[in-house]
Amino acid sequence: MDSEWVIDAQGLEKSYGSGASRFDALKGVSVQIAPGETVAIVGKSGSGKSTLMHLLALLDKPDRGTLQVAGKDAKALSKRAVNELRNKEFGFVFQQFFLTPNVSVLDNVILPLKIAGMGGRERRRRGMQVLEQLELVDKAGNKATTLSGGQKQRVVIGRALVNAPRVIFADEPTGNLDTATGAVVEDILFELNRSQDITLVIVTHDEELAARCDRQIYIRDGLVVPQTAATHTGAHAMTTAGGPA
Amino acid sequence: MRIKDLVATAISNTFRSKLRTTLTVLAIFVGAFTLTLTNAVGAGVSQYVDAQVGALGSPDVFIITQATDASTAGDGPVEFDASSSASVASNQGPPGTTTKALTDADLVTIGATAGIESVDPIRSVQPDYIEYDSGTPYEFSINATSAVTTADLTAGAQLDGGASEAQLVLPDTFVLPLGFASAEDAVGASVSIGITDILGEKHTVDATVVGVSLESLLAAGAGANDALIAELADAQSSGIDTAVTSYGVAVAHFDTTLSADAITALKADLATAGYTARTIEDQLGAVQTVINGIVGVLNAFAVIALIAAAFGIINTLLMSVQERTREIGLMKAMGMSSGKVYTLFSLEAIVIGFLGSAIGAGVAIGLGSALSAALSQGLLSGLPGLNILLFEPASVTFVIGLVMLIAFLSGTLPAQRAAKQNPIESLRYE
Ligand SMILES: Nc1ncnc2c1ncn2[C@@H]1O[C@H](COP(=O)(O)OP(=O)(O)OP(=O)(O)O)[C@@H](O)[C@H]1O
Ligand SMILES: [Mg+2]
Numbered sequence: 001m002d003s004e005w006v007i008d009a010q011g012l013e014k015s016y017g018s019g020a021s022r023f024d025a026l027k028g029v030s031v032q033i034a035p036g037e038t039v040a041i042v043g044k045s046g047s048g049k050s051t052l053m054h055l056l057a058l059l060d061k062p063d064r065g066t067l068q069v070a071g072k073d074a075k076a077l078s079k080r081a082v083n084e085l086r087n088k089e090f091g092f093v094f095q096q097f098f099l100t101p102n103v104s105v106l107d108n109v110i111l112p113l114k115i116a117g118m119g120g121r122e123r124r125r126r127g128m129q130v131l132e133q134l135e136l137v138d139k140a141g142n143k144a145t146t147l148s149g150g151q152k153q154r155v156v157i158g159r160a161l162v163n164a165p166r167v168i169f170a171d172e173p174t175g176n177l178d179t180a181t182g183a184v185v186e187d188i189l190f191e192l193n194r195s196q197d198i199t200l201v202i203v204t205h206d207e208e209l210a211a212r213c214d215r216q217i218y219i220r221d222g223l224v225v226p227q228t229a230a231t232h233t234g235a236h237a238m239t240t241a242g243g244p245a
Numbered sequence: 246m247r248i249k250d251l252v253a254t255a256i257s258n259t260f261r262s263k264l265r266t267t268l269t270v271l272a273i274f275v276g277a278f279t280l281t282l283t284n285a286v287g288a289g290v291s292q293y294v295d296a297q298v299g300a301l302g303s304p305d306v307f308i309i310t311q312a313t314d315a316s317t318a319g320d321g322p323v324e325f326d327a328s329s330s331a332s333v334a335s336n337q338g339p340p341g342t343t344t345k346a347l348t349d350a351d352l353v354t355i356g357a358t359a360g361i362e363s364v365d366p367i368r369s370v371q372p373d374y375i376e377y378d379s380g381t382p383y384e385f386s387i388n389a390t391s392a393v394t395t396a397d398l399t400a401g402a403q404l405d406g407g408a409s410e411a412q413l414v415l416p417d418t419f420v421l422p423l424g425f426a427s428a429e430d431a432v433g434a435s436v437s438i439g440i441t442d443i444l445g446e447k448h449t450v451d452a453t454v455v456g457v458s459l460e461s462l463l464a465a466g467a468g469a470n471d472a473l474i475a476e477l478a479d480a481q482s483s484g485i486d487t488a489v490t491s492y493g494v495a496v497a498h499f500d501t502t503l504s505a506d507a508i509t510a511l512k513a514d515l516a517t518a519g520y521t522a523r524t525i526e527d528q529l530g531a532v533q534t535v536i537n538g539i540v541g542v543l544n545a546f547a548v549i550a551l552i553a554a555a556f557g558i559i560n561t562l563l564m565s566v567q568e569r570t571r572e573i574g575l576m577k578a579m580g581m582s583s584g585k586v587y588t589l590f591s592l593e594a595i596v597i598g599f600l601g602s603a604i605g606a607g608v609a610i611g612l613g614s615a616l617s618a619a620l621s622q623g624l625l626s627g628l629p630g631l632n633i634l635l636f637e638p639a640s641v642t643f644v645i646g647l648v649m650l651i652a653f654l655s656g657t658l659p660a661q662r663a664a665k666q667n668p669i670e671s672l673r674y675e
Contacts, residue, residue, distance in 0.1 A: 083582050103257075
C-alpha cells in the first residue's frame with residue numbers, strides 16, 4: 001500500500017488576479033513524488049515554488065490540471081477528508097516560523113495533535129518525545145518568542161513532525177538561518193527521512209541543500225525546466241507543459 | 246479539536262490582549278450591572294407589594310361598594326329615594342366620587358348572588374387610645390378590614406374570626422411604648438381600648454393581644470376580630486339604634502376554587518346588580534402597573550448600554566481576527582475545519598460576555614445588598630419589610646444568560662470572518 005502512496009500532479013496551472021493584473025504563477029507543471037523520496041523544488045524568487053508546494057499539499061486548488069494523492073483524485077475529496085489528510089499525513093514548515101506568541105514551546109509543537117482531537121496526556125507525551133528528539137526539552141515551558149532563530153526553526157520542525165506524517169513540506173527551511181544552524185536543521189530533516197522514511201518536499205533556492213536531495217525539480221517562470229537542460233538557454237522550448245507522465 | 250480544548254483555547258486567547266479585553270469587559274460590566282440592579286428593584290418592590298396584598302386581604306375576597314353614579318353630571322339632580330339613597334358619601338370610594346352606602350337589603354342581594362359564599366359589612370370604629378396596665382395611653386386606630394386580612398406577623402397568631410373573645414393584633418411599633426419587653430411578651434396580654442360614644446361619653450373595652458404585626462403601607466392600624474369590632478361599635482353607638490343600618494363597604498368571600506374567568510364573570514354579575522366588586526389585586530393593580538412601567542424603562546436603558554457594549558465586542562474580535570490572521574491560516578492549514586474556527590471565535594465572544602456579566606452581576610449583588618441594608622435602616626425605615634433590592638437567582642442567571650447571548654450574536658460577524666479565511670492568503674499576510 002505504501003508504494004501506491006504517491007503524489008501525482010499533471011499539468012497544474014494557477015494564476016492570480018484577473019484582467020490586466022492577471023499573473024500566471026504556474027503554467028502547466030507535472031510532478032510525481034514517490035514515498036520515502038527527498039525532492040527539492042528549486043528556482044529563483046517568484047518562479048512559483050511556493051505556489052506549487054501549496055497545490056501539492058492541498059492547501060490551494062489548481063485552476064487546471066489534476067492532482068492525485070494516494071491514488072485518489074484531490075477534487076473528489078470532501079473538505080473534511082482534505083482537512084484530515086493535511087492534519088494526519090502532512091507536516092508543514094512554512095517560509096516564516098508562524099509560531100503562536102505567548103504560548104509555550106510545547107503548546108506550539110502539539111497544535112496539530114490538539115486540532116486532531118487527541119487527549120491532553122497523550123498530546124503532552126508525544127510533544128515531549130519530539131522535543132527530546134530535537135534537544136529542546138529544557139525549552140518546553142518557554143514562550144516561543146523567547147527562542148533564537150535556530151531554536152524556533154527546530155520548534156517548527158517539531159510541529160511538522162509531531163503527528164508522524166508521511167510527507168513533510170518545507171518551504172525554505174534554512175532561509176532564515178545562518179549556514180551553521182541551517183546545516184543542523186538540514187541534518188535533522190534528512191535524518192527523519194532516513195530513520196522514519198518520511199517523504200521530504202523541500203522548496204529552496206540553495207543549490208547545496210538541493211544537491212543533498214534524491215531529486216531536483218527546477219522551476220522557472222511557472223514551468224518545470226528539465227534537469228539536464230537547466231543550464232542551457234534554450235531550455236524553454238523543452239519544458240514539459242502538461243505532457244503525459 | 247475537542248470542545249474542552251476549544252473552550253480552554255478561547256479562554257486563554259481572551260487573556261492574550263489584556264487591556265483590550267478589560268475595556269470590552271468593562272463596557273459589558275456597566276450594562277450587566279445596571280440590568281441586575283433594575284431587575285432587583287423590580288423584584289424587591291413587587292415582593293413588597295405582594296406582601297402588602299397579603300396584609301390587605303385574602304385572595305378569595307371582594308371589596309364591594311355600590312356602583313358609582315357616573316351619569317349624574319349633566320343629568321340634573323336625581324330624585325330622592327328613601328330606600329336606596331339612604332346614606333350617601335360613605336368616604337369609601339375613590340377620591341372625587343361619592344359612593345352610595347350599602348343597606349341590609351343590598352347585603353341580602355349580594356349574598357344571594359351565585360358564587361358568593363358569605364358577605365359581611367365593614368363597620369368602622371374610631372377608638373381614642375390604647376393602654377396597658379394603666380400605663381401611658383397612646384392614640385390608636387383600627388383597620389376596618391382587618392377581620393378578613395392576613396397580617397404580616399412577627400409574633401403570636403392571626404385573628405380568629407369565629408372567637409367570642411375580643412382579639413387584637415397589635416402593630417409592632419406599639420410594643421415598647423406600651424411597656425412590653427418584646428413582641429412575644431405582648432402576646433396574651435390584656436389591653437384596654439378607650440372609645441367615645443356619639444353622646445360624648447367615654448368607655449373602655451378590654452381585648453386580648455393574640456399577635457404582633459409589621460406596620461403595613463396599605464392597611465394602617467391594628468387588627469381586630471369581629472367580636473372586638475362588635476363590642477367597640479356597640480360602645481360607640483351607646484346602644485342607640487341609628488334608624489337605617491348602612492355600610493360604606495362590604496366584604497364578600499367567594500368560592501376559592503373559582504378560575505380567573507369565573508371571577509371576572511362574577512364581577513360582571515355583581516356589576517349588573519349595581520355593585521362594584523374589586524379583589525385586592527384589582528385595587529393594587531394600578532400600583533403594580535406603574536412600578537412595572539418604571540422598571541421596564543430602567544431595563545430598557547440597561548439594554549441600550551448592552552447594545553453599545555455589543556459593538557465593543559464586535560470591534561474587539563474583529564481586531565483580534567485581523568491580528569491573528571496568520572495563526573488562523575496556520576490552524577486551517579493544519580486541518581482545522583472552518584466550523585471549529587467559527588466555534589473558537591464565538592466562544593471567545595461568549596467568554597468576554599460571561600466575564601462582563603458575571604463580574605457585573607457579582608458587583609451589583611455586593612453593592613446592592615449593602616445599599617439595600619443601609620436604606621432599610623435609614624431612608625426607607627418607614628416601610629418595614631421592604632427590601633428595595635431583591636436579587637433572585639433566576640433573574641441574575643437570566644441576565645448573565647442574556648448578556649452571553651448578546652455576546653454570542655456580536656461574535657458571529659468576526660467569527661464568520663475568521664472561518665472564511667483562505668489559509669494560503671492568511672499565511673502570505675504580512
Ligand atoms: N495572492 C497572490 N496574488 C497575486 N500574485 C501572487 C499571489 N501569490 C503569489 N503571487 C505571485 O506568484 C508568483 C509566484 O509566487 P511564489 O510565492 O510561488 O514564488 P516563490 O517561487 O515561492 O518565490 P520565493 O522564493 O521568493 O518565495 C510571484 O510572482 C508572486 O508575485
Ligand atoms: Mg516562496
